[in-house]
Amino acid sequence: MTTKEKILTLLQKEDTVLSGEKLAQALSISRTAVWKAIKELEKEGYHFEHLANGYRFVSADRYDQAALAAALPMIPTIQIKDAVESTMKEAKIAALDSGLATPALFLTETQTGGHGRFERPFFSPKKQGIYMSLLLKPNQAFQELPQYTVLAAVAVAEAIDALLMKETAIKWVNDLYLDGKKICGILSEATSDFETGRITSVVIGIGISFSIPQQQFPAEIREKATSLFPGEEYPTFSRAALIQEIWRRFFQLLAQLPDMDYMARYRQKSFVLGRPVQFTQQGVTYEGIAKDITNTGELVVETATERKVLSSGEISLDRY
Structure with missing residues (x-):
């Protein structure tokens, strides 16, 4: 010992x-x-x-299966493991089980191969973060799908705001920031049926840096990332409390569809709009001003010569 x-x-x-x-x-x-x-x-x-x-x-601050199940009755399956390669992988494997009750939530204390967009590694120290993925089986055409990433971003941002009593901000499309540094990444992936073209499963992965001391972050991200409680202070709420608040808000937003109020809240939380951004398309780098976010989650950027509508990819700003 x-x-x-x-x-x-x-x-x-x-x-x-x-x-x-x-x-x-x-x-x-x-x-x-x-x-x-x-x-x-x-x-x-x-x-x-x-x-x-x-x-x-x-x-x-440890996960209690029974307590989470009681607090989240809208999620019939909750799996908690001490360590996994990634919760996204756990959810994708589980999606193959036709008898699994969904929505299903996969939680772990640490990830050995957690990743974000473009397979970038996600720092996942044990018991110092929230690493979770939600599996949904919508069986819908792609164009009928809700904007899951946007819904999740709003739910996470507003849940943190409510419990931490600080204002978070969203960087299009899937990163959350606090005090100018990244605290959360969200990744959504869908699987379709080749014959019908319908989306059979969606996995929403969320990684939140909860109580990681600032000096513990790897040197290459230390100036760009932080956690909700990065210093010597005691967390004022538990990880379980935040998880419950996130999914309560997420399913509330989902139930309110087709109401588009969540898009207005997403735009309000965005720190990208009105600012100069850079992005790359087909090997060409463009610069412009982020003007709007459409109701389908696309970023509208006005360059010197044209208006570009970005449905995916990555943007960069001077400080982020």
Whole structure:
């Protein structure tokens, strides 16, 4: 067992207050080592009371299958694993099971091969983020599909705003930002039936950096990414609470269709509109001003010579 595992075991077993000195003596380590281990455990989702006479174990921000199922009755299947390659892959494999009750939610504590768009790796430290994918089986023609990525972006952004009491912003089409840095990526993928042309399954993958210390991010993304709780502060809500809020809002938006109010909210949260952007099409790089986002989620960009409508791809801004 590691030092932090031993400290956690002692505090959970005793169910009382243990001073740093007593813990240090019990494990033959320094009080500084005890303090560091407590901090590491807190970043992994364990909560302790810091009292004048020591530490008391309070709770752990860990996923409870029964509690999530009770809070999310609209999702009949919830799968939780300690580690997977990616929740997107788990959902895609599950989509082949004709007997699976859907919607189905796949959650993990860490991903060994989590990725975003263009197969870019998604940093997924254990118990410090929310890594989940939702499997839907719409059986609809492509043109009939809701804008799942947009719906998810609005649901995630507004859920974080409500719980964190800070304003997030959306970068078209699928990234969420807080204080100018990326905190969340959303990836939607669909599978179609070759004979009918109908969409048989949709997987919405969401990765949220929850309580990752800023210095823990890889050097190549440290200046561009952050988490909801990047410092020494205690998370003011649990990952499970945020997950519940996200999917409650998502299914509310879905139930309100064909009402397009969610598109107005998406535009309002966008920090792209009205700003200079760059994008590449067929090997040619263009510059222009992002003018609008259509009701089908396309970005309208006005260049010096023409108006371009982007249905996919990636844009870049000066700082992002």
